[in-house]
Amino acid sequence: MSARKLTRQQQWRIDKVQDERNTRALRKDKRLDSSHQEGLTTEPQQGLVTAHFGRQVEVEAVDGALQGQRQRCHVRANVENLVTGDYVSWRANQNPLEEGVVESRQARRSLLARPDMRGVMKPIAANVDQLLLVIAPEPEPHANLIDRYLVAAEHTGIEPVLLINKWDLMQQGVLTAEQEALINGLLATYRQLGYQVLISSAYQEKVLQQLQQQLKDRISVFVGQSGVGKSSLINYLLPGVDLRVGSLSEDTRKGRHTTTTARLFHFPVGGQLIDSPGIREFSLGYLQxxxxxxxxxxxxxxxxxxxxxxxxxxxxxxxxxxxxxxxxxxxxxxxxxxxxxxxxxxx
The missing domain is CATH 1.10.40.50 (Probable gtpase engc; domain 3)
Incomplete structure (x- = not known):
């Protein structure tokens, strides 16, 4: 179905609303300059966006005297949409209770996006090196959903890694023969295709060592159905983070969404993890x-x-x-x- 052509009056209204938004944003920039200028550092420095909150972002200093410190920042109106993982030019506020200012965004190596409720592509994370697609015996994995993630990864140029979580269930003999056959079949299929496949369990430290090496010195994103154990894995890999863990619904055996915004965390041995909101389906409507x-x-x-x-x-x-x-x-x-x-x- 072709898109409905807008009338001249409809287009005028859309343009008018956009102009009003831009005007309000520019006014806020001016108010921020006048009220906070004295507290801002003189020279801009490089920063890393570690979380996003509407028109505000959390930025971590990656160099200089403030290296490692994080501060909420106002984003200037002329800066394009920012996401977690973006590198920016910003000026910190010497008062940690006040806002810093993001002045520009640096070029991205990669961009991970997913469609919103209206089918419009919404960026999730930038500069990602690898996409760890987490599946588990429960909720039951579906090859078609896995393939959607893999196609998206291939299209964005982000390296996909298939991670079979809750491996302890395979070893405990609590799964049905059909569940074991499904998991083993997926392992064989994707390994034969050349995809890297890892196994993990938040309850077995030994099997997590290979995963820890895979994450070292890279920016990674965990994706997959809710309930596959992403938050439990992160809680193990990042002691002290304590992400909220959602239980499986007894009625549907589908996971409940627990993560609400993408956040960036540092691994103690190097590398970063961007924890993204759970996605049950992954539309590829933007591709031919x-x-x-x-x-x-x-x-x-x-x-x-x-x-x-x-x-x-x-x-x-x-x-x-x-x-x-x-x-x-x-x-x-x-x-x-x-x-x-x-x-x-x-x-």
């Missing part, structure tokens, strides 16, 4: 079908080899991708997952 296909690495050798340039990889004759599935070069489950994602784009 061709981009979705590129997000499946095993598809790439066959893309562009179909008889017809506009091949939809369904009933089209001469489809190289369908032939690859028939010959066992591409898993039928992944091919079905691709079509499920593409179909959801138009629903």
């Amino acid at each position: 079908p061709e981009q979705i296909a590129q997000g499946f690495p095993e598809f790439r050798p066959f893309l562009g080899l179909c008889r017809f340039r506009d091949c939809k990889h369904k009933e089209d004759p001469g489809c190289a991708l369908k032939e690859a599935v028939a010959e066992g070069k591409v898993a039928a489950t992944r091919f079905a997952s691709y079509h499920h994602i593409v179909q959801s784009l138009s629903s």
